Amino acid sequence: MSFRGWVILVANGLGFLGALTGWGSEPDKSQYNLFNPVPREALRPLITDRPSLTEGPYTVDAGHFQVESDIGTWTHDTDASGVVSEMTKLASVNLKTGLLPSLDLHLILDSYVRTRTEDRAAGISGRASGLGDLTVRLKKNFWGNDSGSSAFGVIPYFKVPTAGRGIGNGSVEGGLLFPLAVRLPGEFDLGLQTRLDCLRNDGRSGHHLESVNSVVVGHSIVGPLSGYVEFFTIHSFESNSPWQGLVDCGLTYLLTEDIQLDAGCNFGVTASAPDYNPFLGLSWRF
Numbered sequence: 001m002s003f004r005g006w007v008i009l010v011a012n013g014l015g016f017l018g019a020l021t022g023w024g025s026e027p028d029k030s031q032y033n034l035f036n037p038v039p040r041e042a043l044r045p046l047i048t049d050r051p052s053l054t055e056g057p058y059t060v061d062a063g064h065f066q067v068e069s070d071i072g073t074w075t076h077d078t079d080a081s082g083v084v085s086e087m088t089k090l091a092s093v094n095l096k097t098g099l100l101p102s103l104d105l106h107l108i109l110d111s112y113v114r115t116r117t118e119d120r121a122a123g124i125s126g127r128a129s130g131l132g133d134l135t136v137r138l139k140k141n142f143w144g145n146d147s148g149s150s151a152f153g154v155i156p157y158f159k160v161p162t163a164g165r166g167i168g169n170g171s172v173e174g175g176l177l178f179p180l181a182v183r184l185p186g187e188f189d190l191g192l193q194t195r196l197d198c199l200r201n202d203g204r205s206g207h208h209l210e211s212v213n214s215v216v217v218g219h220s221i222v223g224p225l226s227g228y229v230e231f232f233t234i235h236s237f238e239s240n241s242p243w244q245g246l247v248d249c250g251l252t253y254l255l256t257e258d259i260q261l262d263a264g265c266n267f268g269v270t271a272s273a274p275d276y277n278p279f280l281g282l283s284w285r286f
Contacts, residue, residue: 026146029062029101037063038098044146048283049094051250051262053232054193054216057153057179059141060098066285068094073279080271082121088114089132102145106137106157113167128166135159149183171200173207184217191216201238208238216248224254232266234273244273258285 032038038061047058050068060066070092077085091111098104110132118125137157144151158174175197182190195212211234218228230248250264259282266277 026143026148029146032062032101034063034097034099037061038101043285046254046258046260046283046285048252048260048262050283051252051264051279051281052191052214052216052218052228052230053246053248053266054191054214054230055155055177055179055195056191057139057141057151057181058145059102059104059139059153060096060285062098062101064098064285066096066098066283068096068283069281071280071282073277073281075274075277077268077274082119084116084118084120085274086116092132102141104139106135106139108135108137109133110163113163115167126166128164130164130167131162133159133161133163133168144181151181153179155179169200173197173199175210187219189218191218199236199238208236210237211235221251226252226254228252228264242272243270244268245270246273250279259283 027042029038029042043061043064044058046066047056048066048068049055050070070089073089073092075085075087079085089110089112092109093111094106094108096104096106112129113132114127114129116125116127135157136159137155139153139155141151141153155177156174157177159172161168161170161172163170175195177193177195180192182192184190191214193212193214197210197212198207199210200207212232213235214230214232216228216230218226220226228248228250230246232246232248234244236243245268246266247269248264248266250262252260252262254260262279262281262283264279266274266279268274268276
């Protein structure tokens, strides 16, 4: 098939999906941008990418800002040889800015990171602390931002190596995320994500690809309290790298229309995944 044929096929496919999902029937917000904000009465409900590891396809309304932050998170792991690894993060921040009706910018920074490793058999231990890496992302929503039973987006990103020695790997990395959200019967929310990363090899020479896939199901529990469960997998194409699997669960509580609290824990279900990772977070829009 010619390139023109592929373009026509993709365009027709997107049009069919749009017809199924209500794409094209959304309110017209085309006049709004970073310098001409969407009026508060026209804002969509607060939707965050946290606390699940599955990103969402929804963008922040144009001209508005949203902060999604880990108040604190702690990761613990003991590998097969008995080496203990721990990581604590405080005040990790994702600052989002609505640029256009379906496009926003994310600046993600781990404000404070502390790591600890201990090999009791060898009598070796190590510690490091300081600033983490900076990640820059753009999110483009293709449909479902304001209406419809599904939504889809694309998120390209790159990482700037701002972390100190012993915290980051000192390399620029990047990738693409493809988040999809579907409203299910019974008011269940389904989230699906595929991510492809280009990461530096552990040996510091060259890069490899890593595939990340996840599925999350959420539902309101009572009033402003909601919960979710998630399955998250990581498969590295670097040689001799086992796949990682995690089962995650958490709660969100909407304090106001613009402020949300969350808490939960991610549990490793394969030997190569971290054992557990409890967290507490806060998100607010302004």
